[in-house]
Amino acid sequence: MSDTAGALVANLAPAQARTPEARVAGAMKGFVQEVGALSAFRLESCIHCGICADACHFYIATEDPQYTPIWKVEPFKQAYKREASPFAPLFKLFGLKREVTADQLEHWQHLLFDSCNMCGRCSLICPMGIDVAALIEQARHAMFDAGLAPKELYQKAAHQRDTGQPEPSAEPYLDQLLGIGKRFGVDIPLDNPEAEIML
């Protein structure tokens, strides 16, 4: 079993079964590991102008400031500043950036998974040119590692790993594809080495 598959299986345990510390450690480790120079630059560049809120459907519809796109990655920005930014030792030494808590991450589940459809309008409006949607995507990965993604996603991921298809079906995926190809007279390429397109 690959590391990824191992992590997947580990994360299939309900989030409640993991200690709060383990959940936070998982999320922050995932994020800080994934944060490269490009994402760091994006996090460093934010000037707190709040303009991204004016592009977000969730904010426009509700006028609730918590739906401000860049706010959706706030705990991860906090973790980056504390753990990986150029002045991280100072942030830690003087307690300027607090450690992210499990409660915080649980609150952010709603903001990251239920309140963003990755439309990317926030990335289009940002005067600093920050790709906010890309940051949200990375934060989602970290939440997955922490066992804090919606359980349906873990179930679909596990199903995909076991059967090669995300949704349950009456007949195997391979048979379905062959059937579709035969019915419509289309040659569906399957299991081609070094294929450029993966269905």
Next chain:
Amino acid sequence: MDLLGFARGPALKVALVIFILGVVWRIVGFALLRIRRDLNKPRASVFKFLTGGVIAVGTRSWPHPEFIARTGPGEALGYSYHLGLFAVVLLFTPHIIFLGSLFGIIWPGLPSSVITVISVLTLTLFLAVLFRRVTNPVMRMLSNFDDYFSWFITMAVLVTGLAATAHVGARYETLLAWHILSVDVLLIWFPFGKLMHAFYIFPSRAINGAVLARKGATS
């Protein structure tokens, strides 16, 4: 050594050293993080990739037509006080002489009376910026010490500069010393806070524009 001598002597030297080292480290510090390889096939040529970056620098300088009704007033306020600051810093003759002593070149300035009017307008806009930050729910939620201290220290430079020019409140030398001391504090704070956006703004737009162009998207 008197206060003025301290402000423009050792204090300024220390401030400049912290400013330069801090800015360099703030940039190098994250640039040293690993650069993740983008395994996706490029959707655009290298030429489009590069021009996408340049174009983004321009397009992000102007409100996007789709959003201008909502963002226009805030962006106009932002542009106005930035232009005011540039004028005061770069077109006031004493500043030009000081910068000339550092960089070896000078340029024509504006009359002091014009600079005073611009300073008062900029100061008023600065107050409006603070008012907006504390009354706008989104900005209030996003704001932290960095936002307020960066505002405060920039405002302090403006106020002490105006007071020194107008000779109001104390002897000229004392007012000038406080003005230069406030600049020293600003220089020391600069690399640690959001004032760094002065260095980030164009590279940030360019890099993200180039990344989007590589994906085949416009920015």
